[in-house]
Structures are given as structure tokens and as C-alpha cells.
Amino acid sequence: MTTKDDSRQSKAGTTCDTDVVSGECSPAEGAVGRGAFALLGRLMAPYRPLAVAALVTLLLDTIGTLYVPTELSALLNSAIGAQGMGPLWDHALRMLVAAVVGSGSCVASYFLAARLAADVGRDLRVSVYRKSLELSASDFERFGTGSMITRTMGDANVVQQTIVMCFVMILPVPVIAVTSVVLAWGIDPAMGQVLVAIAVAMTVVSLVAIRRSAPIFLHLQEFVDRMNVRLRETITGVRVIRAFGRERRERRHLDETFEAYAENAVRVNLIFSVADCTTFFLMNVVEVLFVWLGADRVGVHAMQIGSISALVQFAIILLFFMMMAQFAMLQVPRALACLTRATELLELEPSIKDSVREAPTPPAEELLANERESPVAEFDHVDFRFDDASEDTLHDLSFAVRRGEICAIIGNTGSGKSTIAKMLLRFHDVTGGELRVAGRDVRDRSLADLRSRMAYVPQRAWLFSGTIASNLRMAAPDATDDELWHALDTAQASFVRELPQGLEARVTQGGTNFSGGQRQRLAIARALARKADLYVFDDSFSALDYKTDAALRHALSSELGASARLIIAQRVSTIRDADQILVLKDGRQVGLGAHDQLVETCPTYQAIVESQQRGGDLRG
Ligand SMILES: Nc1ncnc2c1ncn2[C@@H]1O[C@H](COP(=O)(O)OP(=O)(O)OP(=O)(O)O)[C@@H](O)[C@H]1O
Missing domain, CATH: 3.40.50.300 (P-loop containing nucleotide triphosphate hydrolases)
Known part of the structure; x- marks a missing residue:
């Protein structure tokens, strides 16, 4: 028989089967699906004006950034050429305007990009959260609670951060690259070629770094899932861990999980530090090259001495932005993996939803009459099997719960008592037969209508x-x-x-x-x-002493006399006065009737009664 724990084993496609110790993940996992781009498009669509405003301010920022060194070089050349104070003031003023426009646009572009990312992140979080509320218990179990929390919070944060990074670190690079090469070429074609060569070298470094670290980055989010699950389990079960003196073992498990994450994070950082060192090295190389080659070019009057400073500035700005872009690019696959995980969840059809079947609605009077005459709930040859189980948990159940009556369910542990209660509320749907509430199949009622008729004590x-x-x-x-x-x-x-x-x-x-x-x-x-029409008590009296149990049943009888009550219990004393008792054994209905009748006819019930009599449990 399938156990609850079996079912909780995640079978969602993206949940990582990573070996926590080795940190190895199968390549299919974390793969970026096409849905990621579609989802991003949908999330960004309402904020197009904001995105355009962010792009425009970014462009102004880039122009300002590159215009300052251009004017600086012109200023130096004017000063060296002794052209008087007029042109100097002129260039200085232009530099000031470029700096003000550039800095202002920079602040504005960061603000707009952050605003856009925060809005998109919030929408993603809300959509995932709303979807998680729509899912049935078994849908939810497919992903696991830890992963659901990461998907709602962590994944949305990664997407949000990556949007900001794309705007401020990646998008300016092509503009800066083209403009600085064109400007450098304009100063001196030979210098333009040097800049192109350095940019190509930097691109190669970036591609190697991205290629090596992207797969690790892709799986870091799954390590976060793992840490979430382990932490939740340890924190919730801390008393059990302490009671059995398993602190050291649990700490070791936690350490292994954290170490696997840390190991991967260190590997990524190592790749980064090598790439960063190479970038700084290239920056120095290009500076030396420009000064050295520039001196020659100035010597042959191919360019002016002040232009060397502009060339050095262009190279440094370009390499600096490329370095930032390389870092940001690494986040992109991770964010796309997060979007893929979100897409999977958002596109999941809840296994239980309103009006699964199209049933013709009878006229209102007929409906009312039918409701009055029908039992509050009626199981009609009901079978039930969990998604991931190989056999049915409930077999061919047929009984009714009527207004003003108490229907009780008793049976061995794991016989399916709670599952029956959950089916009434449509946490699970029948897989065979029919379950009717007030005369209509539960699948033909809206969930809100169905649940408003019931009050449930889990x-x-x-x-x-x-x-x-x-x-x-x-x-x-x-x-x-x-x-x-x-x-x-x-x-x-x-x-x-x-x-x-x-x-x-x-x-x-x-x-x-x-x-x-x-x-x-x-x-x-x-x-x-x-x-409510039906009150469902799922083993709700087990923690009560006999006196309170009896007092409560008495109070319930006078209070809920007109409604139907379904009482699931372990103690015969709790249910002996029920109008009807359903006896379950391993998911099968082995007895149905009042206490006195079952004591005569149902061996399973007799066995329960005898064992409780021996234990002195039949008071009340
Ligand atoms: N989500 C699930 N997925 C797969 N199997 C499940 C799931 N929930 C319960 N089961 C299995 O279904 C069977 C019936 O479970 P249920 O909780 O209904 O039993 P029960 O009679 O209420 O048990 P108890 O008296 O111990 O509360 C058990 O074998 C259980 O392991």
C-alpha cells in the first residue's frame, strides 16, 4: 500500500535529484524551457512605457559617459595647442553638461529599472502564490513545500535582480562598444583596431567564464530548495531530534547540504575571480598599449597628445562594462531556469477545479426539491486511488450521511477514514463511482458552493x-x-x-x-x-478525556441536531450512539449499521470492541 510519505516524494520535473554531497545534477534539470521567455514577455507587457523610459535614460547615461572623455581630450589638445581660454571654457562647460546629464540619467535609469523589476517580481510572486492556492493537495505534493516556498520567494527575487542587472549592466554594452570603437577609430584607425582586439579578447574571456559557470549557477536554485526542505524539517522536528539525541547526525546532514551549496558557490566565485583578474590585466595592457603606441602616433603627428587620455578612458569604460556584463550574464540562465520553474507551476492544470463536468442544470424548483429529499452526502460505489499509488485506497464504498443523523467511521489505521473526509471537501476526487452532495455529483458543484455547505475539523x-x-x-x-x-x-x-x-x-x-x-x-x-449542512470531525475527539468527549457529544447533539454529522473516531465510546457506523478495513467497507447491529454481525467491529473492552476503553 502506498504511504503518505511515498506520495510526498517529489516528481515534479524540475525538482532536483541532486546528490547533496557531490552536488551533481543531471543535465536535463534546470533546463530552460521556451515558456520562460513567453512568461517574461507576459510579465513585462504591462510595464512597456517604464521599460522604454529606462532604456532612454540608459542611452543618455551612456552618451554622457563617453562624451566626457571626448571633451576632455579636446580640452587637453586645446590647452596644449595654446588656443586661449575661450575654447577651454567651452570644452569644460560641455564636459559639465555631459557629466550632469550622464549622472542624472544614470540615477534615473537605475531607479526606473529597479521599479520595473520590482513590479515584475511582485506580479510573478503573486501569480505563483495564487496558483499555489488553486492546487489540490496532490498537485502541491508534486512540488514539495520547500520548492513551493523557493518558487514563490527566491525564484521571483532572482528574476527581479536579473532584470535590473540586464538593464544597467548588459544592455549598455553594445552601445558603449560600438560608440567607443567608432570614436577611437575617428581619433586614429590604428588605435581603433587595438580597442577592437582588446574587446574581442575580453569577449573570449567572458564567454569562457560564462560557459564554465552557467551550469553551476543553473543548479544553485535547486540547492536552495534542498536547504529549505532540510531547514524546515529540522526546525519543525527539533523536539524529536533532541528527544532522540540525534542533534549531531542532523547537524551533519545540514552541514552536508550547506557544504554542497557552498562548494558550488565557491566554484563559481573562483571562475569569476580568474575572469576579473584577466579583465584588470587587460585594462592595464590596453592602457600601456595606448600610451606606448600613442606616443609613436603623436610623434609622427598622426594624432594629438590629449587624445591618448580619451582612448584610455574609452578602453577602461568598455572593459569595465564588459566585466559587469559578464557577471550579469551569469544570472541570465539562472533567472530563465527560475522562470521555467514558474511556468511549469503556472501552466499546471489543477487536478481539482470547478465544474470539471458539464452537467445540465435542472430547473430551480426541481433542484430545491432534490436537495431537500436527498441525503446531505452520498457515496455511491466510490473507489479512490492516489495519483502515485499502484492500487486503490478506497474500494466500492456506498453509504449516505443524512440530515439530523450521525454517521461514524471506524477502522484500522491507514484504512482510508481521513481520505473519505477529504473527498467530501473535494481535496481529492473519486476515481470510480459517484459522490453526491445534496443530490448532485460534487464535480458538478462549484468548490465554493460545496465547501460552504460543510464545516470541517481536520x-x-x-x-x-x-x-x-x-x-x-x-x-x-x-x-x-x-x-x-x-x-x-x-x-x-x-x-x-x-x-x-x-x-x-x-x-x-x-x-x-x-x-x-x-x-x-x-x-x-x-x-x-x-x-453548515454537514459537520465533519476527523478524529477530533482523540485528545479529549472521556468526560469532555461525552460532554462535547452531548452539546453537539443539542446544537447540531438538524444538521448531518460525520464523525471519524478511534474509540468505540465516541461513536456507539451514532445512527450509522461505517466499518473500514484496508479501504473496504466491511460493516454498516448501528452499534448493536454491528456487534452482532461484523467481525471487524467485534474485534475493535473487544480490544477496547480489554483496554477498559468503552466508557462514556
Ligand atoms: N497523499 C497521499 N498519497 C498517497 N497515499 C496516501 C496519501 N495520503 C494518504 N495515503 C495513504 O492512504 C491510506 C489511507 O490514509 P488515511 O489518512 O485516509 O487513513 P486513516 O484511516 O485516516 O488513518 P489514521 O487512522 O491513521 O489517521 C494510507 O495507506 C496512506 O498511507
Whole structure:
């Protein structure tokens, strides 16, 4: 039988199978899909004017940057040629204007590029987050929680940073390269050729560096996923780790994960430092060449002495921008890999969505009559199999949950009890047979309509950070304080009355500042705060003592008498008064009836009752 853990093994295409220790990834992983460019196009489309404004300011910045050395050389040549103060002031003024325009445009282009990137990053984050809310539990499990967090936060940050880098570091390079070579050529063709040769050498260095480090960069994001998963697991399970004295082992595992990331990051940085050193070396070479060759050219009156400074400046500016572009280029494949991962997620069709099937809608009166007469929920020969399982988890279930009745489910662990509850809320869809709610197949109802008819207490009573009131109002946003107190009293959560802040008492993430029993009662109160046709309690009474369990059942009976209740329980005492008990064994329905009837006819139920009698568990 498939286990929950089996299913959590990620099978999403991009989730890394990287060996954490060696850091090796198969080449297919992190590959950039065509969807990345399409997604980028879609994300940038609303901000075209901003992008154009950023490009224009960038162009002005580039012109200003190159115009200053041009004027400086002209100024030096005028000074050497003793042309008087007039031309000197003239050149100085032009330099000042170029510097002001260049610097102003530089600030503006950085601001506009950052604005554009922040907007695109925010839109990407929001889209991925919204999509993750649409996914069903099994869709979500395909990616894994760690990867989902990286996709929402980390990947969007990488894309955002890369957009800024592309604008300020990569896009100016072609303009600077062409303009500086043309200007240098204009001063002296021989010097122009030297600049071209140096630019080609620099391009070769950059290409080698990019080629070597791009694959490593591509996978760094997947290492981040790994670190996320490990960290989350260690932090959430810290008490278990401490209780079993496994700190050292866990630390070693964490260290291995971090080291794998660090090792790859160091490899990339090493390549960078070699490339940077080569660039600085080339800068010095070009300076020496220009001064040396320039002196000869000045000697033969092929150019003026002041022009040497302009040539040196052009070369330094060009090489500096190429060096920055080389760094930025390395981010591009990584950002494209992030966009590919986002595309995969955004294009994923949720396995459960509204109106999967087109069912003809009967007239309103017929619908109403049908709803009144039909059971609240009805399983009709239902089978269910998890996506990644090789056999069915539930086989041929047929039973109904009716208004005013209690339907209970009991069975061995892993027999599929919680899965039945989740199917009612359409967290999973039947794979055989039909599940009807108020007379209609659940797949023909909207999810909002379906879920608004139910109130659910999950097996693991999960609370959100906030206050008790904010948690209860998740189920009933408009509930008054009195209604919340009423729900709390029915749920036997009298401890809240003793809290100094009452309804406003703080709840930490997951509700960890409350005991297991208190959390269960708060989760029950949350469900009771909502008016529903069907209340589903998934093993919600297990952390309660017998007295509270009995008191709660009594309160529920008088409170929810008109609604249907589905109670999943381990203890026979909790469900013996149910109108109908479904007995499950390994996903099969082996008994259905009232307690007295099952005690006579169902061997599985008899065995459960006997074992609980022996353990003295049949009180209440
Ligand atoms: N997401 C999943 N993917 C694959 N298999 C799953 C998944 N969730 C549960 N299962 C498997 O389905 C079976 C039924 O699980 P379920 O949680 O419904 O059992 P249960 O009767 O509620 O168990 P318990 O009493 O221990 O809570 C188990 O074998 C479980 O391993």
C-alpha cells in the first residue's frame, strides 16, 4: 500500500535529484524551457512605457559617459595647442553638461529599472502564490513545500535582480562598444583596431567564464530548495531530534547540504575571480598599449597628445562594462531556469477545479426539491486511488450521511477514514463511482458552493497565527463575539474564558502555544462557528478525556441536531450512539449499521470492541 510519505516524494520535473554531497545534477534539470521567455514577455507587457523610459535614460547615461572623455581630450589638445581660454571654457562647460546629464540619467535609469523589476517580481510572486492556492493537495505534493516556498520567494527575487542587472549592466554594452570603437577609430584607425582586439579578447574571456559557470549557477536554485526542505524539517522536528539525541547526525546532514551549496558557490566565485583578474590585466595592457603606441602616433603627428587620455578612458569604460556584463550574464540562465520553474507551476492544470463536468442544470424548483429529499452526502460505489499509488485506497464504498443523523467511521489505521473526509471537501476526487452532495455529483458543484455547505475539523488541528477570534472567524467572518463564545462553550473550550485576553488571546503559528487538547477544541469551535449542512470531525475527539468527549457529544447533539454529522473516531465510546457506523478495513467497507447491529454481525467491529473492552476503553 502506498504511504503518505511515498506520495510526498517529489516528481515534479524540475525538482532536483541532486546528490547533496557531490552536488551533481543531471543535465536535463534546470533546463530552460521556451515558456520562460513567453512568461517574461507576459510579465513585462504591462510595464512597456517604464521599460522604454529606462532604456532612454540608459542611452543618455551612456552618451554622457563617453562624451566626457571626448571633451576632455579636446580640452587637453586645446590647452596644449595654446588656443586661449575661450575654447577651454567651452570644452569644460560641455564636459559639465555631459557629466550632469550622464549622472542624472544614470540615477534615473537605475531607479526606473529597479521599479520595473520590482513590479515584475511582485506580479510573478503573486501569480505563483495564487496558483499555489488553486492546487489540490496532490498537485502541491508534486512540488514539495520547500520548492513551493523557493518558487514563490527566491525564484521571483532572482528574476527581479536579473532584470535590473540586464538593464544597467548588459544592455549598455553594445552601445558603449560600438560608440567607443567608432570614436577611437575617428581619433586614429590604428588605435581603433587595438580597442577592437582588446574587446574581442575580453569577449573570449567572458564567454569562457560564462560557459564554465552557467551550469553551476543553473543548479544553485535547486540547492536552495534542498536547504529549505532540510531547514524546515529540522526546525519543525527539533523536539524529536533532541528527544532522540540525534542533534549531531542532523547537524551533519545540514552541514552536508550547506557544504554542497557552498562548494558550488565557491566554484563559481573562483571562475569569476580568474575572469576579473584577466579583465584588470587587460585594462592595464590596453592602457600601456595606448600610451606606448600613442606616443609613436603623436610623434609622427598622426594624432594629438590629449587624445591618448580619451582612448584610455574609452578602453577602461568598455572593459569595465564588459566585466559587469559578464557577471550579469551569469544570472541570465539562472533567472530563465527560475522562470521555467514558474511556468511549469503556472501552466499546471489543477487536478481539482470547478465544474470539471458539464452537467445540465435542472430547473430551480426541481433542484430545491432534490436537495431537500436527498441525503446531505452520498457515496455511491466510490473507489479512490492516489495519483502515485499502484492500487486503490478506497474500494466500492456506498453509504449516505443524512440530515439530523450521525454517521461514524471506524477502522484500522491507514484504512482510508481521513481520505473519505477529504473527498467530501473535494481535496481529492473519486476515481470510480459517484459522490453526491445534496443530490448532485460534487464535480458538478462549484468548490465554493460545496465547501460552504460543510464545516470541517481536520485530524491535525491547525491554527493560524493571530488571535482566537481571528481563527474562529476564518469559518464565519461575520460572527459576533457572542456567537464565537457560544461556539467555544459548545466545543468545551472553557479554558478561553480564563485567559486574560479572552477572544483576543494570541495564537502562534500552528497554535503551538496551546496544548493538543486545547487546539482540538479550538478547531472544533471554529467549525461550529459556521452554519453548515454537514459537520465533519476527523478524529477530533482523540485528545479529549472521556468526560469532555461525552460532554462535547452531548452539546453537539443539542446544537447540531438538524444538521448531518460525520464523525471519524478511534474509540468505540465516541461513536456507539451514532445512527450509522461505517466499518473500514484496508479501504473496504466491511460493516454498516448501528452499534448493536454491528456487534452482532461484523467481525471487524467485534474485534475493535473487544480490544477496547480489554483496554477498559468503552466508557462514556
Ligand atoms: N497523499 C497521499 N498519497 C498517497 N497515499 C496516501 C496519501 N495520503 C494518504 N495515503 C495513504 O492512504 C491510506 C489511507 O490514509 P488515511 O489518512 O485516509 O487513513 P486513516 O484511516 O485516516 O488513518 P489514521 O487512522 O491513521 O489517521 C494510507 O495507506 C496512506 O498511507
